[in-house]
Amino acid sequence: MARFSPFQDTLWFATAPAAPQAETLQGEIRADVCVVGAGYAGLTTALELAQTGVSVAVLEREEIGFGGSGRNAGHCTPTFTHYSLPDLRRVLGAPWAERLIRRQTRANDTVGGLIARYGIDCEWEQNGYVQGALFPSHMKTLEKRAEEYNAVGAKTRLLDRDEVEKITGSARFYGGWYHAEAGGLNPLAYARGLGRAVMAEGGRIFTGAEVTGCTPAAGKWRVKTAQGAVLADKVIYTTGAYTVSGWPRLEETFRIMRVFVAATQPLSEDSRAAILPARTTLHDGRGDILVYKFSAQNRLVASMFPMGRRGRDAAHTVRVLNERLKWLHPGLREEPRWEYFWFGEVDMQRLTIPRLYQLATGVVAMTGLSGRGVPTASMLGAVLADWARGTALADLDLRLEPLSFQPRYMSFAPQLALRGYRLRDDLRALTQGAQLPPHF
Structure with missing residues (x-):
């Protein structure tokens, strides 16, 4: 490649x-x-x-x-991916942690302000973000996250099962975490x-x-x-x-860590009604994550990390995406037709x-x-x-x-971590009586 x-x-x-x-x-x-x-x-x-x-x-x-x-x-979620806020404070110390937290949690005000001030035509939608809880124990983690972010002025809340289903169209979650200020755009x-x-x-x-x-x-x-x-x-x-x-x-x-992104043709009205009725961004709650949202043209835009054939073999990648989506949204009446596939590179440290x-x-x-x-x-x-x-x-x-x-080993760390996350999720599902879609 x-x-x-x-x-x-x-x-x-x-x-x-x-x-x-x-x-x-x-x-x-x-x-x-x-x-x-x-x-x-x-x-x-x-x-x-x-x-x-x-x-x-x-x-x-x-x-x-x-x-x-x-x-x-095109996701715009003003949070930290890998740290809780208390952990970030321990890593960075004062005053650097509080300064970065303040900047990051208000970052969508910056994005929205620039778009408004300069009239940037970029499909900006601020419809929120949901991280689903696939395991009962995950709800405790998300409850803490809501408390941490709300304490610094963010507008988030914990959702129960019914609320997640109403917002996302999926009944697979025990609940979730909703960030009202998150959004999406054409990057x-x-x-x-x-x-x-x-x-x-x-x-x-x-x-x-x-x-x-x-x-x-x-x-x-x-x-x-x-x-x-x-x-x-x-x-x-x-x-x-x-x-x-x-x-x-x-x-x-x-x-460098790679992420692959895929986008469908515009969905039919039936399919559109079955997935993300509130047009939020959805994180499916797994360590081996799937994150997806709609574009302004009602195309589903999904991203995952490549693993094995996934992301490299087009037919296999389509199968992975469709099986995961059908499991999350059983009411989906047709298989989405994926039209665009590409990679992006992330500067991990x-x-x-x-x-x-x-x-x-x-x-x-x-x-x-x-x-x-x-x-x-x-x-x-x-x-x-x-x-x-x-x-x-x-x-x-x-x-x-x-x-x-x-260090050079970091080039391999993401793939090892993904396999570790899969094992962790399998153990959680086994011990907590939860269901997971099959691995691909």
């Missing part, structure tokens, strides 16, 4: 409004700040800076939204809209501009491409999982939270979003802009830390 899957395979590439007209870099230009990478993090950073009169140039190797920002499943349309906003505020975006090096130049930094360079006071790398060049060993600060690295004086990189890209990268633009404007390091909402590298 190629390092990155074809960008043109995605539903979003087929349905997003056209990309704004970026520039081609020829010769050397001057900017206060050079941002490398035109995904959510880079674009929101550039937007924050341009709004306050800072001259900013964005360099993008491919096109706006080419990386994870244009390939993800590439959102990225392209952010690009337009940057340009409208006076920022410059250059595509087809792969960074080949970054060197000191009389108290500034010269960020070089094949055709030109940007001479800047400060440089911010935001290339994430799609880092291929530009700074030595930056790609070793994370390990040990802590599974964003990391802000000091590469040199005046140069930083942000990596490690670990699968929460839409809300997290959108809110981090303000943090990176604060650094560029000279905010004291002690007052930043992310700790600035020395460059650190992720």
